[in-house]
Amino acid sequence: MSVFSYCSTIPTFWRIVKKKSVEGFSDHPYLFSLLNGLLWTFYGYLTLRRGGLFLLTVNAIGCAFQYAYLAFYILFATTHKQRMITGTSTGIVHLLFLMMVILVKFFLKQYSIQLRVMGTMSCMAAIVMYGAPLSIMATVIYTKSVEYMPFLLSLALTLRSGTWCAFGYVTHDIYVEVTNTIGVLLGVSQLILYTIYCKKTPRNVLKTDTMIPADMEACRNTHGLHNSVNINKPKDFAGNPHDTINKGET
Numbered sequence: 001m002s003v004f005s006y007c008s009t010i011p012t013f014w015r016i017v018k019k020k021s022v023e024g025f026s027d028h029p030y031l032f033s034l035l036n037g038l039l040w041t042f043y044g045y046l047t048l049r050r051g052g053l054f055l056l057t058v059n060a061i062g063c064a065f066q067y068a069y070l071a072f073y074i075l076f077a078t079t080h081k082q083r084m085i086t087g088t089s090t091g092i093v094h095l096l097f098l099m100m101v102i103l104v105k106f107f108l109k110q111y112s113i114q115l116r117v118m119g120t121m122s123c124m125a126a127i128v129m130y131g132a133p134l135s136i137m138a139t140v141i142y143t144k145s146v147e148y149m150p151f152l153l154s155l156a157l158t159l160r161s162g163t164w165c166a167f168g169y170v171t172h173d174i175y176v177e178v179t180n181t182i183g184v185l186l187g188v189s190q191l192i193l194y195t196i197y198c199k200k201t202p203r204n205v206l207k208t209d210t211m212i213p214a215d216m217e218a219c220r221n222t223h224g225l226h227n228s229v230n231i232n233k234p235k236d237f238a239g240n241p242h243d244t245i246n247k248g249e250t
Helices: 001-006 012-018 028-046 053-075 079-108 111-131 134-143 151-169 174-197 213-223
Strands: none
Touching: 001 053, 001 151, 012 053, 012 151, 028 053, 028 079, 028 111, 028 174, 053 079, 079 111, 151 213
16 A cells, blocks of 8 residues: 555656646655655664564655655756755755664664654654645645645555554554554545545636745646736737736736
8 A cells, every 4th residue: 555655646747757847746745755754664673573574665665766756856846946945855854864863773772762752753754744735735725726636646645544554553553553543634634625626617826926836837837828928917008018017916
């Protein structure tokens, strides 16, 4: 189920490769997924004697997928600033992971404390990862369009969380149980939102003063607009568009 959820993002990146642009897709889910995978891989290493091999191998595979996705995202980012932000954020993720490894391995001597600290941090990272799509959910509600919230990804995350929740219950691992219970709730909420807005007419969003950058890019792509197009600009007596637009006009 985990590998299925990793592969569910492939159609999104196939679209990015074909269009050579990340469009309105956010890099947050992949950054948080990478941090989550790294922490749970280390937690699996610490719990090898308690059946943590599944956690280690599955999350290591997940990290490999996230590295590939982030590489494509940086390659097809629309601006240099966007590339720099994603690259810097990836570096920060690795720095945080390295700090956690050093703290647990060299400063915490008792095995039980190592598990407690690492399990808590892994839970927090997983909750943030599951919460990352909340910004996309807000965009879906605002635009009444599910274009940038793929159904397959939401379904895969829900099924994966449900499966791991059952695994945590069977193995009596409270960290796996709690984390994936929250994942199931957030995944179901995404599916409900998709069901509500999948057949609705997208909102004709053109007001750039209330839109986030991702929404602006999505709007341009949706309506076929480009930066060079003059949108309802007032004209002078000769019929030429002015650059000045009154407040409230678009």
